[in-house]
Amino acid sequence: MLPDGVSLGRLQGPLAALATISPRFTGAVRIDGSGGTGFVLVQGGNPYAAVYQATGENLVLNGDEAYRYLLDRPSLDYELIAYTSEETGAARAVSEEIGCLMSGDGAGPAASAGSLSAGCLEHIARQPGVIAVSVFHEGFALQSLGSADFEQVAAVAEDLLRAGTRIT
Structure with missing residues (x-):
């Protein structure tokens, strides 16, 4: 279908x-x-x-x-x-x-909704334990805030997401 x-x-x-x-x-x-x-x-x-x-x-x-x-x-x-x-x-x-x-x-x-605002990313980044925030798609960081290797993190996060969807 x-x-x-x-x-x-x-x-x-x-x-x-x-x-x-x-x-x-x-x-x-x-x-x-x-x-x-x-x-x-x-x-x-x-x-x-x-x-x-x-x-x-x-x-x-x-x-x-x-x-x-x-x-x-x-x-x-x-x-x-x-x-x-x-x-x-x-x-x-x-x-x-x-x-x-x-x-x-x-x-x-x-x-x-427009693109995700910097204020929204800042709100997430202020949560306890959060050191960086990134919005990613297909291995690329689209928006980021904080200190991290966002390209590497995006690739790993998408791999984890794909693996998780195969489990469920």
Whole structure:
């Protein structure tokens, strides 16, 4: 159905948190928990399709309705799946076929956040025991604060993330 993409890891929390974690994310947010399953497709931080089916209930939501429902949940178990431009095109075609495209421009919390602010990094760096903070993707440190070899740390952290996703 949807392209496989590359797993960036599993998260637990509100869907709105994706805006601060990865504001320009492109790919799928696969939701799979005890409450139900579904996905939100995002391109450049803008959600454009969503589906959600509640477990044990006759509740199936598509498009804007599914996205609003997922945004209202206080916590979800989800996996971030990065897509290439070809995979994004294939995912959009599948979304059109099953009728889960969102109307409008898809603006929402994931679309409204800019890049991660230095203030946010400073807030994390002030936590007890934290000596450095880095936002990374595909082995490259995108934003960093503190004293560390960020390129090396990013590569090791992504290796650990990939190994961890194979365990779960």
